[in-house]
Amino acid sequence: MISQTVTFLIKCPDAKGLVAKVTNFFYLNEFNILSCQQYVNSVQNTYFMRIRLNADGTGITKKELEERFAYLANPLHMTWSVHYGERKQRMAILVSHTSHCLYDLLERNKEGDLDCDIRLVISNHQKLKPIADMFGLPYHYLPVSKKTKGEQEQQMIELIEKNDIDLIVMARYMQILSSQFIEKYPERIINIHHSFLPAFQGANPYQRAYERGVKLIGATAHYATTDLDEGPIIEQGVERVTHESTPATLKRIGADIERLVLAKAVKCHLQNQIIVADNRAIVFPEAGE
Structure with missing residues (x-):
């Protein structure tokens, strides 16, 4: 099971429905969204998101989470990273x-x-x-x-x-x-x-x-x-x-x-x-x- 707090940082071309697609993904995988922050650079038509999640009770592994999210992210041309809270930097x-x-x-x-x-x-x-x-x-x-x-x-x-x-x-x-x-x-x-x-x-x-x-x-x-x-x-x-x-x-x-x-x-x-x-x-x- 992955750590309780997970943070995703996401960058991609702006498009309609991005918030719905990302938040629905985490809903379907039984995450609780703690915060969701967004910014759109209208000059470069680029979308940015920081979303923090509580993974308590999901039962999903890090590998499973990243593989599933990549399946969503790749068609949307997302550059993304995920950060787990179990170890201090x-x-x-x-x-x-x-x-x-x-x-x-x-x-x-x-x-x-x-x-x-x-x-x-x-x-x-x-x-x-x-x-x-x-x-x-x-x-x-x-x-x-x-x-x-x-x-x-x-x-x-x-x-x-x-x-x-x-x-x-x-x-x-x-x-x-x-x-x-x-x-x-x-x-x-x-x-x-x-x-x-x-x-x-x-x-x-x-x-x-x-x-x-x-x-x-x-x-x-x-x-x-x-x-x-x-x-x-x-x-x-x-x-x-x-x-x-x-x-x-x-x-x-x-x-x-x-x-x-x-x-x-x-x-x-x-x-x-x-x-x-x-x-x-x-x-x-x-x-x-």
Whole structure:
């Protein structure tokens, strides 16, 4: 028997009767629908659905469910995924010097706000080891240089595979991951960029924001892709600032935004609220969970 809570994420060309066909399928298979969220992109004529189900009492296996749903989905040209709730997703956190995002994620996980299993912290510096120690997590110090980048990333891959990691979070990891690394984990790497993208991509955004005299600063959480800071945006946040703000002030305000934005993006991923379409992230709101 499959786990009690099941989430389907569905994308397909828009057409009449999709809701009826999908919900009737689950009715006939004795599922109870907990929530059903929909979005239609009228520009691209694409339909998106997130449907959460209670499987208690169905007696159906995962294989049977997926085979039956594929029979419905294929003629409708659906791209879909199914997520079962019996195992918490396993997460690895990548960090460098800066501690605020790391500490925030670990604290939220400890308090139950992020429902996941954080397995390890990886860093190219030793500085943040005391924080990992405080939360009882393995801390892997993997220094990197231009010459050793390939070797260091291979070490990271070995740790990720050994721990069966589902999600990799770059919590201010100030290294550019190689295309080979990113392509190995599509839509499984979340990065926090300390700027409201697409403005001020790359390094030192707060200094450049100060020089530009901006009146709003922000942060962006996105999936990492081979195009630097160009991946599907999951969450963003902003705060107003004034001409009196110094680069140090902007950095301090920005750190608070980064914490909130990264935590929200990670939570959305863990709760299977995201469907990626081209380079856009369709993020369904929390449905009373």
